[in-house]
Amino acid sequence: xxxxxxxxxxxxDSINAPGLRRLVDCVKCLGDVVVVAPELPQSGMSSxxxxxxxxxxxxxxxxxxxxxxxxxxxxxxxxxxxxxxxLDRMPNLVVTGINHGSNAGNNILYSGxxxxxxxxxxxxxxxxxxxxxxxxxxxxxxxxxxxxxxxxRKILENGLPYRTCLNVNFPVxxxxxxxxxxxxxxxxxxxxxxxxxxxxxxxxxLTGSIINEEPDCDETDLYWLDRGYAxxxxxxxxxxxxxxxxxxxxIF
Amino acid sequence: xxxxxxxxxxxxDSINAPGLRRLVDCVKCLGDVVVVAPELPQSGMSSxxxxxxxxxxxxxxxxxxxxxxxxxxxxxxxxxxxxxxxLDRMPNLVVTGINHGSNAGNNILYSGxxxxxxxxxxxxxxxxxxxxxxxxxxxxxxxxxxxxxxxxRKILENGLPYRTCLNVNFPVxxxxxxxxxxxxxxxxxxxxxxxxxxxxxxxxxLTGSIINEEPDCDETDLYWLDRGYAxxxxxxxxxxxxxxxxxxxxIF
Numbered sequence: 451x452x453x454x455x456x457x458x459x460x461x462x463d464s465i466n467a468p469g470l471r472r473l474v475d476c477v478k479c480l481g482d483v484v485v486v487a488p489e490l491p492q493s494g495m496s497s498x499x500x501x502x503x504x505x506x507x508x509x510x511x512x513x514x515x516x517x518x519x520x521x522x523x524x525x526x527x528x529x530x531x532x533x534x535x536x537l538d539r540m541p542n543l544v545v546t547g548i549n550h551g552s553n554a555g556n557n558i559l560y561s562g563x564x565x566x567x568x569x570x571x572x573x574x575x576x577x578x579x580x581x582x583x584x585x586x587x588x589x590x591x592x593x594x595x596x597x598x599x600x601x602x603r604k605i606l607e608n609g610l611p612y613r614t615c616l617n618v619n620f621p622v623x624x625x626x627x628x629x630x631x632x633x634x635x636x637x638x639x640x641x642x643x644x645x646x647x648x649x650x651x652x653x654x655x656l657t658g659s660i661i662n663e664e665p666d667c668d669e670t671d672l673y674w675l676d677r678g679y680a681x682x683x684x685x686x687x688x689x690x691x692x693x694x695x696x697x698x699x700x701i702f
Numbered sequence: 703x704x705x706x707x708x709x710x711x712x713x714x715d716s717i718n719a720p721g722l723r724r725l726v727d728c729v730k731c732l733g734d735v736v737v738v739a740p741e742l743p744q745s746g747m748s749s750x751x752x753x754x755x756x757x758x759x760x761x762x763x764x765x766x767x768x769x770x771x772x773x774x775x776x777x778x779x780x781x782x783x784x785x786x787x788x789l790d791r792m793p794n795l796v797v798t799g800i801n802h803g804s805n806a807g808n809n810i811l812y813s814g815x816x817x818x819x820x821x822x823x824x825x826x827x828x829x830x831x832x833x834x835x836x837x838x839x840x841x842x843x844x845x846x847x848x849x850x851x852x853x854x855r856k857i858l859e860n861g862l863p864y865r866t867c868l869n870v871n872f873p874v875x876x877x878x879x880x881x882x883x884x885x886x887x888x889x890x891x892x893x894x895x896x897x898x899x900x901x902x903x904x905x906x907x908l909t910g911s912i913i914n915e916e917p918d919c920d921e922t923d924l925y926w927l928d929r930g931y932a933x934x935x936x937x938x939x940x941x942x943x944x945x946x947x948x949x950x951x952x953i954f
Binding site: 491493494495496497498499500501502504505506507524526527530531533534535556558559560562565568572573601604608610611613614616628630631632633635637640641642644645651652653654655656682683684685686687688689690691692694695698699701702 | 743745746747748749750751752753754756757758759776778779782783785786787808810811812814817820824825853856860862863865866868880882883884885887889892893894896897903904905906907908934935936937938939940941942943944946947950951953954
């Protein structure tokens with residue numbers, strides 16, 4: 451009997467996030483599913499990994515036929531550790547999310563959901579990060595569910611080039627269509643709220659909002675998400691700026 | 703009187719790391735220097751940032767004319783927070799390190815030193831991460847010091863394109879020359895040591911070593927570092943794989 455594909459799931463919102471279970475529901479029809487997610491929320495953890503402290507694995511009750519584990523570390527730890535320890539075969543697909551919050555625009559660099567997807571890509575597994583543009587734990591995933599199944603199925607069938615992955619974002623509510631685009635050049639206003647604690651000492655808390663630096667460009671994720679479309683951005687683990695090698699050789 | 707350039711320094715080995723002070727020594731001749739480094743070691747923190755907890759700033763005695771601060775967060779926090787709160791002008795250059803340990807090969811994705819450099823690039827400041835291939839806190843930086851001054855001076859004079867930065871690595875000891883190259887395609891063996899704690903519960907600790915997947919390619923950082931050269935890799939904040947957009951449009 452042919453072995454079913456193994457689909458590995460992680461996220462950054464923790465083992466308790468509703469989006470994680472909805473992602474299991476979406477891909478269960480495509481193969482065997484194993485979930486390894488952070489024990490605690492890890493938003494904004496990018497590709498951080500745990501080097502200088504011990505990691506522990508906990509197993510939970512199966513959910514909808516999927517094995518469920520947590521690791522007390524980052525999203526990257528949740529991919530690295532099982533792949534090199536307790537998984538008995540290599541996954542055929544890594545899917546992460548469904549993240550509660552946007553990973554479009556320059557969020558991709560800081561996203562723990564995408565950190566886990568990049569880690570899947572790093573070990574040569576086709577990988578996809580899924581996010582919805584709402585931080586609510588009660589957000590309705592019903593409109594994006596069939597798209598997630600379809601995108602995961604197509605990547606399972608077609609694969610992706612070595613060390614590439616997809617960053618998929620969904621608007622809230624009805625979805626007008628899907629656009630394959632690039633990341634909008636964007637930044638956060640990055641305001642910090644300043645407070646004084648009861649002992650008279652100052653502390654800061656990050657806030658802010660994303661600014662699209664090219665709001666009229668219809669080749670970008672932020673443009674189409676604003677207009678009710680889901681977006682697929684192909685991404686890669688490499689951050690090399692190879693076009694600069696020759697010009698820099700003239701300086702150094 | 704013309705204002706001197708402002709040089710902003712951070713790292714991931716913490717405010718107490720010797721490499722941080724050596725970096726101040728190397729760039730002091732180029733302008734005014736301000737240091738904001740993590741209060742505690744943050745190796746492997748990539749572009750992680752602190753969203754869900756308060757951040758505090760501590761000021762220390764000046765070192766070699768440089769203002770010295772710590773933040774109880776990640777390397778990215780150490781760049782974001784001061785730029786949006788207590789710095790009174792934008793830096794002309796961000797330099798990070800000198801990291802105790804290699805950030806060549808695929809280390810670049812996980813490096814907190816490079817996370818801080820990418821953050822400088824993200825806000826449009828020419829940025830350079832410096833690392834030496836030794837984890838020793840007693841490593842001798844004397845061979846790389848003049849190169850660091852020279853590289854920082856040239857980037858201060860010439861700038862770098864928007865959202866790009868440099869990943870500079872030095873071998874230990876004498877330096878045969880400098881090569882501008884790309885990142886070697888590489889991976890970590892990622893072994894995990896398994897232990898049992900005194901209460902009978904298992905835990906894991908990350909170890910492993912880097913594997914160069916193209917050891918004979920003389921266009922890469924790992925090739926030249928192995929041969930006693932320093933390497934400069936141009937990098938960018940974008941992780942888009944734009945070459946995949948058109949092929950993927952045919953699938954979706």
